[in-house]
Amino acid sequence: MPLLEIKNLQVEFGSGAHAARAVDGVSLSLEAGKTLCLVGESGSGKSVTALSIAKLVPSPPARYVGGEILIEGRDVLKMSSRELRDIRGGLVSYVFQEPGASLNPVFRIGAQIKESLKYHRPAAANDTEVIRLLKLVGIPAPESRLRNYPHELSGGMQQRVMIAMALASQPKLLVADEPTTALDVTIQAQIIELLGDLRKQLGMAVLLITHNLGIVGDLADDVAVMYAGQIVEHGPVREVLQRPLHPYTQALIQSVPDLEAEVERLTAIPGTVPLLGSFPGGCRFHPRCPKAQASCSTQAPELASVKAGRRVRCPLWDSLLEPQTVSHRA
Amino acid sequence: MSNQNPATSLPDSKGWLGGLLRNRLVLVGGCLLVLLGLAALTAPVWVKAGLLLDPAQQFPTGLDEDGMPVKASGQFLVGTDNLGRDVFSRAIHGTRVSLTVGVAGMLTAMLIGVVVGVVAGFRGGTMDLLLMRFTDMNMTLPGILLAIAFAGVMDGRTLHLHPSFLPWHWLDVKLERGMVSLFLIIGFVCWPGMVRVIRAQVLSVKEREFIMASRALGASDARLIFGHVLPNILPTIIVMAAMLTANTIMLEAGLSYLGIGVPAPAPTWGAMITDGQPYFITAPHLVIVPGLAIVMTVLAFNLIGQGLQEVLDPKRKV
Numbered sequence: 001m002p003l004l005e006i007k008n009l010q011v012e013f014g015s016g017a018h019a020a021r022a023v024d025g026v027s028l029s030l031e032a033g034k035t036l037c038l039v040g041e042s043g044s045g046k047s048v049t050a051l052s053i054a055k056l057v058p059s060p061p062a063r064y065v066g067g068e069i070l071i072e073g074r075d076v077l078k079m080s081s082r083e084l085r086d087i088r089g090g091l092v093s094y095v096f097q098e099p100g101a102s103l104n105p106v107f108r109i110g111a112q113i114k115e116s117l118k119y120h121r122p123a124a125a126n127d128t129e130v131i132r133l134l135k136l137v138g139i140p141a142p143e144s145r146l147r148n149y150p151h152e153l154s155g156g157m158q159q160r161v162m163i164a165m166a167l168a169s170q171p172k173l174l175v176a177d178e179p180t181t182a183l184d185v186t187i188q189a190q191i192i193e194l195l196g197d198l199r200k201q202l203g204m205a206v207l208l209i210t211h212n213l214g215i216v217g218d219l220a221d222d223v224a225v226m227y228a229g230q231i232v233e234h235g236p237v238r239e240v241l242q243r244p245l246h247p248y249t250q251a252l253i254q255s256v257p258d259l260e261a262e263v264e265r266l267t268a269i270p271g272t273v274p275l276l277g278s279f280p281g282g283c284r285f286h287p288r289c290p291k292a293q294a295s296c297s298t299q300a301p302e303l304a305s306v307k308a309g310r311r312v313r314c315p316l317w318d319s320l321l322e323p324q325t326v327s328h329r330a
Numbered sequence: 331m332s333n334q335n336p337a338t339s340l341p342d343s344k345g346w347l348g349g350l351l352r353n354r355l356v357l358v359g360g361c362l363l364v365l366l367g368l369a370a371l372t373a374p375v376w377v378k379a380g381l382l383l384d385p386a387q388q389f390p391t392g393l394d395e396d397g398m399p400v401k402a403s404g405q406f407l408v409g410t411d412n413l414g415r416d417v418f419s420r421a422i423h424g425t426r427v428s429l430t431v432g433v434a435g436m437l438t439a440m441l442i443g444v445v446v447g448v449v450a451g452f453r454g455g456t457m458d459l460l461l462m463r464f465t466d467m468n469m470t471l472p473g474i475l476l477a478i479a480f481a482g483v484m485d486g487r488t489l490h491l492h493p494s495f496l497p498w499h500w501l502d503v504k505l506e507r508g509m510v511s512l513f514l515i516i517g518f519v520c521w522p523g524m525v526r527v528i529r530a531q532v533l534s535v536k537e538r539e540f541i542m543a544s545r546a547l548g549a550s551d552a553r554l555i556f557g558h559v560l561p562n563i564l565p566t567i568i569v570m571a572a573m574l575t576a577n578t579i580m581l582e583a584g585l586s587y588l589g590i591g592v593p594a595p596a597p598t599w600g601a602m603i604t605d606g607q608p609y610f611i612t613a614p615h616l617v618i619v620p621g622l623a624i625v626m627t628v629l630a631f632n633l634i635g636q637g638l639q640e641v642l643d644p645k646r647k648v
Contacts (some may be wrong), residue, residue, distance in 0.1 A: 054546060081550075085548045085550060087548075088546055089546060089547035093546070096542070101538060101540060102540050104558055104561075105540075106561045106564075115544075115549075119549065169548075
């Protein structure tokens, strides 16, 4: 039994004729100790999917229309608020994008980490354990940091504190929702390295949400690419990055700048992600797809299994894949 | 070294108290308030020590041969009232009633206002709609009229809150005029003004990321409200409490002036002004002294409120 199994998740915002489906039929699974990356542009539904795992999307306005989210076999969407509180921060912990905003400005960081301990490991809610956690996430001189307020720490340090809070309950799954987006590049690398180390050390599964393909290869076992609320490609990270099958994935990988290649302009995907609620008919990517056929605008493709552990939502993947398509990454 | 870091050469503020005391408004208001508070607390001690006259005693020397109040003299610091009582002592004793009723009325209003505002803001939806319309309805009623109506109910009857066939007399409420009923009335009149501000603050705080982060750690709604929302809106609550106290004290004085405050012979500033009004031309001190006392107290709370706002909540303007 996988640690996390999402089956055909559907999340809508609004109701009736104005309902907009932000997540449309997402299915994923994650084994204990593994790392899955969820990649996509802003508005692709990756954050809503991630927040849904602990039923954290505020409803209303959101509505869970269908599907199941099984954590250790139990459906999160059917849980009482009491059970949800045990799951949140217990089995599943979150690290969010803005460490500065995610810490309560009026309390010292020691107290905030202790609060997280109180919920799930009350016996360990003491300074010794807080210091151990701060040490674990690589904060120098943790004893003197206990009494600091969040604004007295740098962004990188704040994110380490957030990770310490998330780890306090010894979760089996860590969901990191764009944990490095708000940090500068050198700190990003440190935080990603820290997450990789902690994952190995503590044996927890990690679901990493990102729009930065650069960090996917460093950390992930599997990667799922989302577009307009749907998964368009899913597979082991090495295979997806080296032989992307979906035109969207190919375009994403091509738009990552290469350090060696001399380029005048960065390759960009034309157009923008369609707005929530006004997804085009047929394949949702077809207006921006360089390889679109006439049939793409009428027939909505299914997410089809290509081989074991490899899924792609494009019926033309076989004929599209020329051997040299993405030579620049391989 | 000549180019010292300006941040380090400033006098070190010793925590929140240092920051507060460096604000001139808070300092002046605070001194006034300490003075008034001391007067209220120690008034009976002064009387006992013989340094202050008994506020209820009618002195034969307090009226002249025409039966009119006498002016300031050695015995009576600012003169006497129409019954020959010492006005200074009565004004000092009036502080006790004003501050007690004002502060207790403020606490009552804050309690109701914060509970309603937090529940409406945090819950949202239908609960928010119902609570806010109820608040709006209360706001449309003029405070002083509502207070008069409430005071009219306090006619000495006993209200039996228990069903008549049960002998639960501990549920009986005697409707009578006094300090308790007065501050409750003031509290019930003043709470709607607090709700909107509190609710707006709760709405903005609850959308901040750390609330979601805390929820993701498994915090319950109660924990979010008491542990995260309230501490973040505390500066606003404190500032509003200080400003509101100025209002409740004015309301208390107003109600006493209309004769529906704490009943005589308790010395209250409002009642002193009413009693002195007919003698305004011949003995203006009867009106001026309690009037000054009201101004001083209200000013003290307003100064503190504005000063606190500068210190605690610099982004919000009045």
